[in-house]
Amino acid sequence: xxxxxxxxxxxxxxxxxxxxxxxxxxxxxxxxxxxxxxxxxxxxxxxxxxxxxxxxxxxxxxxxxxxxxxxxxxxxxxxxxxxxxxxxxxxxxxxxxxxxxxxxxxxxxxxxxxxxxxxxxxxxxxxxxxxxxxxxxxxxxxxxxxxxxxxxxxxxxxxxxxxxxxxxxxxxxxxxxxxxxxxxxxxxxxxxxxxxxxxxxxxxxxxxxxxxxxxxxxxxxx
Numbered sequence: 001x002x003x004x005x006x007x008x009x010x011x012x013x014x015x016x017x018x019x020x021x022x023x024x025x026x027x028x029x030x031x032x033x034x035x036x037x038x039x040x041x042x043x044x045x046x047x048x049x050x051x052x053x054x055x056x057x058x059x060x061x062x063x064x065x066x067x068x069x070x071x072x073x074x075x076x077x078x079x080x081x082x083x084x085x086x087x088x089x090x091x092x093x094x095x096x097x098x099x100x101x102x103x104x105x106x107x108x109x110x111x112x113x114x115x116x117x118x119x120x121x122x123x124x125x126x127x128x129x130x131x132x133x134x135x136x137x138x139x140x141x142x143x144x145x146x147x148x149x150x151x152x153x154x155x156x157x158x159x160x161x162x163x164x165x166x167x168x169x170x171x172x173x174x175x176x177x178x179x180x181x182x183x184x185x186x187x188x189x190x191x192x193x194x195x196x197x198x199x200x201x202x203x204x205x206x207x208x209x210x211x212x213x214x215x216x217x218x219x220x221x222x
Contacts, residue, residue, distance in 0.1 A: 004209055015047065022046045026076060029104040033071045036100070042070055044143065044169065048211045049077040052141060052167065055216075056081035059165050061138035065128070066090035067121050067152050068144030072101025072114075078141065079110035089137075091117040091124040092144075121148060125155040135161045135222075143169040146186035149193045153217075157202050162221045166203070168193075172213025 005011070022030070030046060033039040044052070052074055056064060062085070064078045069092035079088045092098055095118045105111040117124045121144050140156040142149065149168065156166045173190045176182040194215070197205055203217040 025108045044074045053077045053081045062086045064088045065137045065140045067142045069098045079113045089115045134158045138164050140166045147189045160219045164219045166217040168215040170212045171215040
């Protein structure tokens with residue numbers, strides 16, 4: 001059996017040419033986001049957006065929660081996946097960046113499916129728990145500040161239904177997780193989260209060595 005392949009620029013181009021189905025609306029949002037400070041580093045790759053769309057379809061998601069909107073590329077992918085009558089609740093610390101994506105949501109015809117909540121994520125997640133209780137979300141995508149990843153995941157596991165999926169982005173964090181000299185708060189938080197997830201009895205897990213590390217966690221029955 002072959003080990004994980006090293007993805008060169010040429011191989012990355014091949015993958016996009018043979019599997020990526022990014023339309024003009026998504027491409028326009030990605031290209032506008034890339035012009036922002038750290039825009040390319042902060043937004044999901046188009047391949048990850050397509051994966052999120054696929055995962056939402058696989059779990060039959062009608063309700064999705066996103067922690068960390070940024071300009072809303074993933075939000076758009078997920079809003080398309082839930083279909084008419086579906087709902088994506090997405091939260092961000094500021095409305096500045098989601099405002100970049102809003103015209104693209106409208107062009108795609110999915111703006112009415114997106115419920116943007118602005119404020120600290122922990123406060124938003126607590127408010128959603130008060131509003132709806134537990135087990136009402138089909139899929140949660142966590143892509144916010146890394147120091148809070150453990151708290152966001154714990155909230156997500158409570159909010160997601162049995163058999164639902166929690167997707168956590170950046171779990172390899174630019175490869176810094178294996179660098180012993182990297183002791184900044186973000187890297188340490190990701191390392192601690194990954195270690196805790198290995199023995200978490202609430203979920204079945206798989207860490208994918210794709211993009212910046214994507215961890216899938218399926219909620220076991222309560």
